[in-house]
Amino acid sequence: MSDTHSEVNVPPPDAETNQPDQRNDQEKETDRKLAERLSSIIEDANSKCLPLIKMVRKHIEHMEARKEEDRDEGELVKAVKPLLEQAEKILSETNGAVRGADPDNRLSNKASRNMQDHKATPEEQRLAEALKTLVEEVGGTIEWAKDKLAAYPKAKNDLGPLLDAVSQPLTQIVGGVGLLLAGVLNLVGRLLSGLGLDGLLKGIVAATGLDKIYKSLGLGKWLNMK
Numbered sequence: 099m100s101d102t103h104s105e106v107n108v109p110p111p112d113a114e115t116n117q118p119d120q121r122n123d124q125e126k127e128t129d130r131k132l133a134e135r136l137s138s139i140i141e142d143a144n145s146k147c148l149p150l151i152k153m154v155r156k157h158i159e160h161m162e163a164r165k166e167e168d169r170d171e172g173e174l175v176k177a178v179k180p181l182l183e184q185a186e187k188i189l190s191e192t193n194g195a196v197r198g199a200d201p202d203n204r205l206s207n208k209a210s211r212n213m214q215d216h217k218a219t220p221e222e223q224r225l226a227e228a229l230k231t232l233v234e235e236v237g238g239t240i241e242w243a244k245d246k247l248a249a250y251p252k253a254k255n256d257l258g259p260l261l262d263a264v265s266q267p268l269t270q271i272v273g274g275v276g277l278l279l280a281g282v283l284n285l286v287g288r289l290l291s292g293l294g295l296d297g298l299l300k301g302i303v304a305a306t307g308l309d310k311i312y313k314s315l316g317l318g319k320w321l322n323m324k
Contacts, residue, residue, distance in 0.1 A: 226285035
């Protein structure tokens with residue numbers, strides 16, 4: 099994926115909502131610390147996982163660049179399989195860390211308390227940027243790889259399940275953050291929309307059932323889920 103995420107123009111946080119912030123000072127501080135903690139968790143995952151995912155892309159591109167008679171699907175599988183296995187392990191650990199950061203049982207309570215409209219804080223903006231990068235690079239590369247491997251039956255058969263395995267914790271991470279700090283997904287959606295990748299996030303949101311939860315709380319406007 100491209101490294102252009104820092105150039106994306108996002109509307110200022112003041113433009114997000116005209117609703118007054120209903121949270122009290124303690125809730126604001128809890129959310130601020132949570133966003134900070136989650137940012138560190140996601141940024142750590144990005145630093146470990148993105149190099150692996152970029153290597154997956156390079157291996158597939160290198161095979162594609164060869165003459166047809168020189169392409170070796172077995173060689174590709176041998177090179178890519180351990181990278182995907184390592185990425186899946188990192189993301190699974192990250193998902194565990196996200197769920198371990200739950201400060202007041204929000205995940206089990208469907209996070210209804212914190213799903214209040216408010217202007218994004220700097221901590222939430224940092225978290226949104228980290229999560230956008232994870233979805234863009236990992237989710238985007240998984241979809242790209244699946245599309246490319248469709249032309250290579252052996253590689254598709256061997257690597258397809260591993261690509262799905264990487265997708266699973268990624269989906270769970272986004273779902274977990276979305277339940278802990280719902281408004282962050284609104285920011286992520288707009289960041290990805292600037293790259294034409296908002297469909298990736300909407301697919302993840304639908305896969306986790308977050309769209310139904312948001313609608314039940316009257317928050318269907320987020321991610322254009324009307």
